[in-house]
Amino acid sequence: MLEAEFDGAYPAFPTPSGNVVEVDVSAAPATIEVVEGLDTQVWAFNGVVPGEVHRVTLGDTFRMNFRNELPVETTVHWHGVRVPNAMDGVPGITQPAIQPGESFTYEFTPPDAGTFFYHSHVNSTEQVER
Numbered sequence: 001m002l003e004a005e006f007d008g009a010y011p012a013f014p015t016p017s018g019n020v021v022e023v024d025v026s027a028a029p030a031t032i033e034v035v036e037g038l039d040t041q042v043w044a045f046n047g048v049v050p051g052e053v054h055r056v057t058l059g060d061t062f063r064m065n066f067r068n069e070l071p072v073e074t075t076v077h078w079h080g081v082r083v084p085n086a087m088d089g090v091p092g093i094t095q096p097a098i099q100p101g102e103s104f105t106y107e108f109t110p111p112d113a114g115t116f117f118y119h120s121h122v123n124s125t126e127q128v129e130r
Contacts, residue, residue: 016109017059025051025076027120028069043070043120051118058113064106066098073097076106080116083108 030044045051056062068074075097077089087108091097098104110116 015059016061017057019057019060020063021054021056021060022063022065023052023054024065024067026067026069027074027076029071045118056110059109061107061109065103066106067103068098068100071100073099074120075104076118076120078116078118080114081108082111 025045027043027045028047030042030047030049031039032042032044032047032049034040042049054062054064064076066076073091075089075091075095078087085094087106088094089106095104
């Protein structure tokens with residue numbers, strides 16, 4: 001059995017490094033080859049599914065300049081990343097949905113190291129499936 005005592009202290013947030021990792025990402029319809037020789041219509045981030053890998057060092061600020069080129073509203077939600085509420089991508093709760101043709105800048109300093117993923121959080125059953 002593993003036992004530990006909690007001293008009431010939580011891990012400290014990393015000290016911001018001053019470095020900014022800035023990326024431009026568009027959500028748009030795309031055609032990709034999931035199976036060799038078979039084109040599949042998808043909704044993708046910068047033309048790929050899943051979206052591109054973005055590497056951020058602990059203490060860096062991450063900035064995503066996001067543009068919605070889908071025919072429907074969307075947002076970006078970060079799984080497992082503790083972000084400020086306004087950057088969480090939950091439409092109608094933490095931010096308004098991003099309408100077709102509109103842009104939004106997500107910016108935060110991730111407080112934890114790890115591997116995380118991002119996806120649409122509007123009508124997820126349709127948008128993630130595509």
